[in-house]
Amino acid sequence: MSSLRIAIVGAGPAGLTLARLLQLNNVSCQVFELDTESLSRDQGGTVDLHPRGGQLALQEAGLTEEFKRHSRPEGEAMRLLKFDGRVLFDENLQTSIRPQEYANRPEIDRMQLRHLLLRSVKPGTVVWNKKLQRVEKSSSNPTQFNLHFENGIEEGFDLVVGAEGAWSKVRSYVTDQRPYYSGITGVELWATEFDTKHQWLSEFIGAGQCFMFDEGRAILCQKLGNNSIRVYAGVRQPEDWVETCGIDWTQPEEARGKLVGQYFSDCADDLKRAVLDASENLVPRKMWMLPVGYRWKSTPGVTLLGDAAHVMTPFAGVGVNLAMVDSLDLAKAIVSCEGNPEKIPHAIEAFEDEMLTRAELFAKKTYKGLVNHFSANGGEEMVEMMLKG
Ligand SMILES: Cc1cc2nc3c(=O)[nH]c(=O)nc-3n(C[C@H](O)[C@H](O)[C@H](O)COP(=O)(O)OP(=O)(O)OC[C@H]3O[C@@H](n4cnc5c(N)ncnc54)[C@H](O)[C@@H]3O)c2cc1C
Structure with a gap:
């Protein structure tokens, strides 16, 4: 060969x-x-590797120990909220017994995964x-x-x-x-150095991730291993929404305010604050897909x-x-x-x-x-x- x-x-x-x-x-x-x-x-942010997915490939590649060194089992902890702030599920408060299909999926920062593979x-x-x-x-x-x-x-x-x-x-x-465009645009927001600059947001999210899903909108917050947080405010909107919605994305503070005011105003204060507090970077991202099958x-x-x-x-x-x-x-x-x-x-x-x-x-x-x-x-x-x- x-x-x-x-x-x-x-x-x-x-x-x-x-x-x-x-x-x-x-x-x-x-x-x-x-x-x-x-x-x-x-x-980008963090990804979870599944036992029969990424973990299997790393095992065959002789990289399981490296993965264990850099992955974060605590990052799996999930908190799910309703738009009005009601807590639906919180693995920070109780140990949930997940079905096999969703168990053992440690998170790893994408940067760590790239470096782990590059070193190999x-x-x-x-x-x-x-x-x-x-x-x-x-x-x-x-x-x-x-x-x-x-x-x-x-x-x-x-x-x-x-x-x-x-x-x-x-x-x-x-x-x-x-x-083609999936119908969803996610506004990616960054909070860096959460241990000193974003302690409230860090506590709000818990050890891993905190999600809110609702009709036509979602807020997804994830902790990374590098002391930073990514918040994604997702909306179901047409493909040209980023360009036509009237939000000037080059003005991040004003953009976050308008995003919250126009699409999340009836949400619980904590959820709005999560979007407003993640103030270090803002990138609107359209989500794309190939046809199913x-x-x-x-x-x-x-x-x-x-x-x-x-x-x-x-x-x-x-x-x-x-x-x-x-x-x-x-x-x-x-x-x-x-x-x-x-x-x-x-x-x-x-x-x-x-x-x-x-x-x-x-x-x-x-x-x-x-x-x-x-x-x-x-x-x-x-x-x-x-x-x-
Ligand atoms: C917000 C978000 C969250 C996600 N969360 C998860 C998750 O939790 N779990 C999960 O399993 N998946 C998740 N995914 C999906 C996952 O990120 C992708 O499926 C995965 O990265 C695909 O890997 P890949 O190597 O095929 O492509 P990519 O990761 O896109 O890598 C492609 C590489 O090719 C390079 N490249 C691009 N164009 C060229 C070119 N013309 N010439 C040379 N090089 C080029 C790029 O720079 C990049 O390095 C998420 C995706 C998004 C957008």
């Missing part, structure tokens, strides 16, 4: 997990990433500052591919893996399908995984877990062709079939989560799910 040239585009959880698993099996690969270096961009791959595996624009078939060898980046071309890959998330350029090689025709030499293959909204909390299991399965498929590279297209087609069948199941669950969370009884339904599975 040493002669096979594999390019992975994107150094997110999917791309790095795949690189680590391939290298463990003596299969070489390169990862091309648009970030200029590992710390050049904030990696061979030096020089990731080539930074490589923003892919398109994939093209090589003119000199029709079974190979060239990658066109903003700053140059890398030539002669036998296999190209698109692991560059929702707006994958590798995907454009295999299908014209693009993600979307598939493409398998294309020899080019494949996708993670969000590039099946981006969905975060309302079942499975995206990173699916991405890492995809990596595990793709690594197994490639390694199983050791010595028989001609078998790779068939092995990848089988991998894609299994991945997309699994993704469809979770995309349905996620869509149900989106509808339920943004409904009047969203909180009650979540409590029911947390208790009964």
